Amino acid sequence: MELSKYIEELDSLRARSFAEYKKDYVKRHASEKLIELIVEFATDANRHIVAALAESSPPTYFDTFSEMNKLKILSKDLSLRLASTTGLRNRLVHRYEEIDHKVVYHSIAPLLENYRRYLVVVYDYLKKN
16 A cells, blocks of 8 residues: 555654754655655545545545544544644645744654554454445
8 A cells, every 4th residue: 555655665764863854855855745645645545435435525634534533433532643744744735834844853753653553443444344
């Protein structure tokens, strides 16, 4: 699955320190792009699942995670954590403001953990249904 591949690629790019992360602009830009891809892949999957079950399409990336919780596929805690990554994705894609590299760096570990959990939950759901 593409999402799993993106997660592993991002994990392989993790810098040991913030100084290393900030200094290596190639890995930094690759990490930012992988964050975008991870969030977009998951929200696309959410949209397909929600459309099949609720016959509607959530209007925002954030809403796709809320709907997955309403359908009892994702726990409230996990859906909120995942939904929060959509804001990071939006800042990276649209460059709403200067990118705070420290925020991105510190977001990588929890993002990886939460999307690994997402993969397991959604895979189990799809397998059962």
